[in-house]
Amino acid sequence: MRAIIILVTLAAVGCGRTAVRASEKEFLADKVMVFDSDPHETDADDHVMSNREGAAGGHGAQGGGCGCN
Amino acid sequence: MQLARAAAIVVLVASASAYADDTAEVSTQLFAEKRDGGKGGLTVIHPQADFGVDLGRYVNLAAGYAADAVSGATATVYKVDAVTSATKFSDTRQEGHLALGFQGRRSKISFNAMVGNERDYLAHAIGGDASIDLPGRNTTVALAYSHSFDQVCDKDNGNAMPLEREALTGADPCNKKDGLFGKDDPGVTVWHDLSIDTAQLTVTQNLTPTTNMQIAAYGQVLDGFQSNPYRRVQVGPSSPQEHIPNERARWSVTARLNRFLPKLHSAVHFSARFYDDTWRVVGGDVELAYSQYIGNSLLIRFHARVYQQSAASFFKDAFFYETQSTAGEYYTGDRELSPVRDAVVGMKLTLISIKGDKPVWGFLDRLELNAKADVLLLDQLAANSNADNPMGISNEFLYGNSLLDAVILQLGLAGSF
Numbered sequence: 001m002r003a004i005i006i007l008v009t010l011a012a013v014g015c016g017r018t019a020v021r022a023s024e025k026e027f028l029a030d031k032v033m034v035f036d037s038d039p040h041e042t043d044a045d046d047h048v049m050s051n052r053e054g055a056a057g058g059h060g061a062q063g064g065g066c067g068c069n
Numbered sequence: 070m071q072l073a074r075a076a077a078i079v080v081l082v083a084s085a086s087a088y089a090d091d092t093a094e095v096s097t098q099l100f101a102e103k104r105d106g107g108k109g110g111l112t113v114i115h116p117q118a119d120f121g122v123d124l125g126r127y128v129n130l131a132a133g134y135a136a137d138a139v140s141g142a143t144a145t146v147y148k149v150d151a152v153t154s155a156t157k158f159s160d161t162r163q164e165g166h167l168a169l170g171f172q173g174r175r176s177k178i179s180f181n182a183m184v185g186n187e188r189d190y191l192a193h194a195i196g197g198d199a200s201i202d203l204p205g206r207n208t209t210v211a212l213a214y215s216h217s218f219d220q221v222c223d224k225d226n227g228n229a230m231p232l233e234r235e236a237l238t239g240a241d242p243c244n245k246k247d248g249l250f251g252k253d254d255p256g257v258t259v260w261h262d263l264s265i266d267t268a269q270l271t272v273t274q275n276l277t278p279t280t281n282m283q284i285a286a287y288g289q290v291l292d293g294f295q296s297n298p299y300r301r302v303q304v305g306p307s308s309p310q311e312h313i314p315n316e317r318a319r320w321s322v323t324a325r326l327n328r329f330l331p332k333l334h335s336a337v338h339f340s341a342r343f344y345d346d347t348w349r350v351v352g353g354d355v356e357l358a359y360s361q362y363i364g365n366s367l368l369i370r371f372h373a374r375v376y377q378q379s380a381a382s383f384f385k386d387a388f389f390y391e392t393q394s395t396a397g398e399y400y401t402g403d404r405e406l407s408p409v410r411d412a413v414v415g416m417k418l419t420l421i422s423i424k425g426d427k428p429v430w431g432f433l434d435r436l437e438l439n440a441k442a443d444v445l446l447l448d449q450l451a452a453n454s455n456a457d458n459p460m461g462i463s464n465e466f467l468y469g470n471s472l473l474d475a476v477i478l479q480l481g482l483a484g485s486f
Contacts, residue, residue: 030336
């Protein structure tokens, strides 16, 4: 629980900051910068690992990159 | 049976997918695992197909299908020498899901439903997810939740005590109503309920023009029958059906980081996860990956991952169930609950075609062909003292003694139009 609080706090510190301007997002918008850009690969990997390992979860929502929905 | 257990997770992840364009994706994964015992290995073929269409500017609809065709060897009884009792089995799982999404300029929300059907396991899940870009559009916060109402077929053991319970066999009928709900066959088989609640909070943050990160907090509560109804465990002179707790709460935290390297036209990726649960399984993994563009249409990614977990509090090496007794009231032969470390190394090729003057294949805006190959390594660890175990642990599972455990091959085709 302490780890969650620390990590969420660290993330929240960055929330809302204008860290990167829209004109600077060329590289962030690239496919390789998008978390879980291939949903089928993510699903299939999770499927295999959840049948081999006791742990579960961890992949977040798809997205990232340009940081916009 | 356990194949369907992952369904809620799959729905959770899949439902978070955005469909900004009409999309279609098909893929097939082949998983081949080495197993001892002279009955061959284990093979799983996992095809998937997903389609998404925009219904106007703000609404989208997605539908998908996935299946598992499993065949190979399995152990009849978890014991010091499980290898000689290996038998063959085969099973098929099918799953369909639907999602209805609404999106605005900075936010989106979707609702989804999933149905999974297996001979001995039925899954029904509903869920939703929402995400919003915070002002500045450098931070995205996403929340997802799903509830799964599952049913597991089991031998009707009446009021028998755990150590007297018999395991389900492939010959036992698992009847269904309309193919969607379990139908008890009193005196022969019954269906047990299993509810699974899963929630996940994700924060994605742009840090610099070339770096972004993501933190995900995941929690899941399972309540109901979670034993493998087929699995028996050698406890002293008898071999009753596996018996594990009905309640389990689990959580994990994951941090991921991407950094683009403009001069090399490549990117490095880092991921670390910590996992814990009420059965005292504690685990963690670290993954590193490197993506390299070759020209504008070929992308190669190399990745490596290591994972390790401790044993559940009630897991014992088979020798100790046989020569001593149960762990409290419980006993299991589930490898997922044993201490283990494993690793994955592999690579993925992506061929990207983007329409120029003419659409790709005459109608697509973008087409991606993916090919991926992974090698899985496994090192089974002892749960109890090696010094007190003259029989060792090398034959209690079918997974063999060599480090090379399995290979995964995946082919996929994704298009938007």
